[in-house]
Amino acid sequence: MTLKISDSELEILRIIWAHNGRMMFSEIVEELHAKNFEWKNNTILTFLARLTEKKVLEVQKKGRRNEYIALLTEKDYVEQETKEFVGKVYEGEVKGLIATLVENELISNKEIEELKEYWEKNKE
Structure with a gap:
């Protein structure tokens, strides 16, 4: 089962993740306003x-x-979304995703070299 998180919800999650996964409501409001x-x-x-x-979140009264x-880490969210995207758009074939990145110059030669090193x- 896939978790559906809206773009607006994701903005809030990113703020919480950037603060070690826990924030008070007033801090979240402040950060959102700082981001316009x-x-x-x-x-x-x-x-x-x-x-x-x-x-995805838990509330504790203070x-x-x-x-x-945050009950979901950013790493887990990105992993889940990536798997779903590659599965849906490229039928699970990562090679198709990489080919699209290369053909449309969405990945630089430097990034390709870094990926080779990685x-x-x-x-192993």
Whole structure:
């Protein structure tokens, strides 16, 4: 089963992940406003509630305030999304993804060299 996270929910998650996976509501609001998101508090609370329902976040009461804790790591999320994307778009064939990157010049020669080095180091 695939977890569906909206772009707006992902913005909030990225902020929480950047702060070691736990933040108070007021801190989340502050960060969003610093990133020029003009969402109202109720909108932010709705996104946080959805993420909690999806078991991506957990809420802990700190007195009268809420702390949100990520239950899904950024690494796990990226891994899951990548597998789904390659499966859906390239029928599981990673070679097709790489060919598209190369043919459309979406990957530089430097990045290809770095990938070769990475491959050599990690192919065990």
